[in-house]
Amino acid sequence: MAKVAVKDGLNIGVLYLFAMLCSVTGIGVNWGTQASHPLPPDTIVKILRDNGFQRVKLFDADYGTLKALGKSGIEVMVGIPNDMLASVGGSMKAAEKWVAKNVSQHITSNNVNIRYVAVGNEPFLETYNGSYLGITFPALRNIQSALVKAGLGSQVKVTVPLNADVYSSSSGYPSGGDFRTDIHDLMLTIVNFLSVSGAPFTVNIYPFISLYSDPNFPVEYAFFDGNASPLNDGGMLYYNMFDANLDTLAYALQKNGFANLPIIVGEIGWPTDGDQNANIEYARRFNQGFMSHISGGRGTPMRPGPIDAYLFSLIDEDVKSIAPGNFERHWGTFTFDGQAKYPLNLGTTNSGALVPAKDVHYLEKKWCVMRPSARLDDPQVAPSVSYACGLADCTSLGYGTSCGNLDARGNISYAFNSYFQKNNQLEVACKFPNLSMITKIDPTPTVGNCKFQVMIQPYYESAAAQRYGFTLKQLGLVSVLILILLTVL
Numbered sequence: 001m002a003k004v005a006v007k008d009g010l011n012i013g014v015l016y017l018f019a020m021l022c023s024v025t026g027i028g029v030n031w032g033t034q035a036s037h038p039l040p041p042d043t044i045v046k047i048l049r050d051n052g053f054q055r056v057k058l059f060d061a062d063y064g065t066l067k068a069l070g071k072s073g074i075e076v077m078v079g080i081p082n083d084m085l086a087s088v089g090g091s092m093k094a095a096e097k098w099v100a101k102n103v104s105q106h107i108t109s110n111n112v113n114i115r116y117v118a119v120g121n122e123p124f125l126e127t128y129n130g131s132y133l134g135i136t137f138p139a140l141r142n143i144q145s146a147l148v149k150a151g152l153g154s155q156v157k158v159t160v161p162l163n164a165d166v167y168s169s170s171s172g173y174p175s176g177g178d179f180r181t182d183i184h185d186l187m188l189t190i191v192n193f194l195s196v197s198g199a200p201f202t203v204n205i206y207p208f209i210s211l212y213s214d215p216n217f218p219v220e221y222a223f224f225d226g227n228a229s230p231l232n233d234g235g236m237l238y239y240n241m242f243d244a245n246l247d248t249l250a251y252a253l254q255k256n257g258f259a260n261l262p263i264i265v266g267e268i269g270w271p272t273d274g275d276q277n278a279n280i281e282y283a284r285r286f287n288q289g290f291m292s293h294i295s296g297g298r299g300t301p302m303r304p305g306p307i308d309a310y311l312f313s314l315i316d317e318d319v320k321s322i323a324p325g326n327f328e329r330h331w332g333t334f335t336f337d338g339q340a341k342y343p344l345n346l347g348t349t350n351s352g353a354l355v356p357a358k359d360v361h362y363l364e365k366k367w368c369v370m371r372p373s374a375r376l377d378d379p380q381v382a383p384s385v386s387y388a389c390g391l392a393d394c395t396s397l398g399y400g401t402s403c404g405n406l407d408a409r410g411n412i413s414y415a416f417n418s419y420f421q422k423n424n425q426l427e428v429a430c431k432f433p434n435l436s437m438i439t440k441i442d443p444t445p446t447v448g449n450c451k452f453q454v455m456i457q458p459y460y461e462s463a464a465a466q467r468y469g470f471t472l473k474q475l476g477l478v479s480v481l482i483l484i485l486l487t488v489l
């Protein structure tokens with residue numbers, strides 16, 4: 001930029017614009033697809049573009065998803081799921097095939113701007129019992145070789161998105177940061193490989209999970225308002241967990257000789273439901289606070305400068321595993337149907353408000369509810385509710401959630417409706433024995449955030465349908481058949 005001679009006002013204008021574009025690194029976002037009714041990929045790509053997201057992180061390499069991203073200009077991180085690590089790590093041929101099909105082809109034929117390959121997703125989580133410890137590095141190495149062989153070595157970089165549990169601090173201060181002892185050597189092997197390959201370290205940081213798992217965690221320290229009593233690390237004051245956590249990693253890298261390895265924040269965000277601390281107010285406060293915190297490229301004490309981050313996540317996913325907690329299905333800044341949950345200024349659009357999905361096709365305005373004549377003590381109630389909740393989604397029920405204030409009948413109706421909508425409002429999906437009925441009167445309470453949903457029309461070319469060869473309608477019929485069987489028995 002310094003070499004550009006500034007001759008007149010027009011050039012100054014252009015320069016100013018250029019400088020503005022440079023200083024705004026732009027925010028990325030995670031696009032997960034574990035939804036029973038995913039929006040069409042083109043609709044999602046429109047959301048990404050309308051909101052000025054410049055980068056997107058995927059968890060696999062679904063053909064339709066990547067195709068939709070072609071020509072959008074959006075930078076893409078494609079993912080290799082953990083269950084594919086053994087195959088690409090075990091065979092160079094498999095790695096080459098993966099790169100040919102899921103990277104090269106999309107770059108050449110579909111114009112997709114692929115910049116990173118995420119090899120695995122948090123493969124060293126302690127809950128995986130070490131299943132991926134032996135295979136992650138070979139997979140990383142093979143994919144990197146395959147990229148180089150395909151002539152993409154400088155354009156596409158490898159990385160391994162890791163949970164922040166791969167490092168910790170013995171002193172409790174960032175300066176005490178180092179890699180977890182049980183995987184210390186492995187981490188150094190990986191970090192060295194990333195460094196030699198000119199690739200970044202990717203870490204997922206979750207203050208929400210800290211608050212969720214530790215009732216004594218100071219709430220204010222999770223946010224960015226500067227209201228927490230700071231952590232004093234040898235004179236360096238840390239007012240929020242994000243800075244302290246990222247710097248713990250920075251110290252761990254520095255301690256082991258990799259002070260300059262770039263760091264990407266692969267996931268950061270806050271859920272809106274499914275727990276008492278998961279709500280719209282906190283999610284907005286966290287995400288807006290994070291955006292303001294990183295705007296202007298201030299960075300952290302150890303890593304001043306712009307932070308490359310991907311919000312978690314774009315959209316709710318109603319079939320995610322709830323093993324980690326009921327909040328898992330509520331990380332979206334958008335609801336399953338592409339509506340903004342709260343105002344969020346990403347610094348990318350003029351209005352500062354999120355732009356929702358366009359042309360969303362809903363099913364009819366009808367709901368499945370508990371019959372007014374049905375009795376709460378009917379012995380069929382409990383098994384019916386647990387059946388519905390098991391196959392649909394009741395994570396908005398329970399203490400401190402959006403529908404936590406429903407009465408018993410409301411609870412039951414919520415469960416029935418969730419099952420009915422997930423099954424595309426098939427009439428047989430509202431035949432809980434003598435308990436349920438279809439209504440055109442919206443049962444959504446007039447106060448609060450609890451919503452009795454109306455499902456969107458299934459998108460038949462969905463990834464799951466292509467992959468497994470069945471349609472969502474067939475899926476619905478199968479579960480309805482099971483329901484009928486259960487009822488008969």
Ligand SMILES: *[C@@H]1O[C@H](CO)[C@@H](O)[C@H](O)[C@H]1NC(C)=O
Binds near residue numbers: 060
């Ligand atoms: C490409 O990625 C998809 C989605 O993750 C996967 O199912 C497929 O097996 C991959 N193709 C190859 C040739 O490995």
Ligand SMILES: *[C@@H]1O[C@H](CO)[C@@H](O)[C@H](O)[C@H]1NC(C)=O
Binds near residue numbers: 127129
């Ligand atoms: C890990 O081990 C525990 C205890 O042995 C077991 O309950 C759990 O299912 C295992 N998890 C995985 C992902 O293998």
Ligand SMILES: *[C@@H]1O[C@H](CO)[C@@H](O)[C@H](O)[C@H]1NC(C)=O
Binds near residue numbers: 373374375434
């Ligand atoms: C259905 O519910 C009504 C009202 O509670 C009751 O009188 C009737 O016996 C029930 N029928 C069956 C088949 O359970």
Ligand SMILES: *[C@@H]1O[C@H](CO)[C@@H](O)[C@H](O)[C@H]1NC(C)=O
Binds near residue numbers: 394406407408411
């Ligand atoms: C509603 O359901 C939730 C979760 O299943 C439960 O915790 C709560 O106690 C129920 N409320 C009533 C009034 O039945």
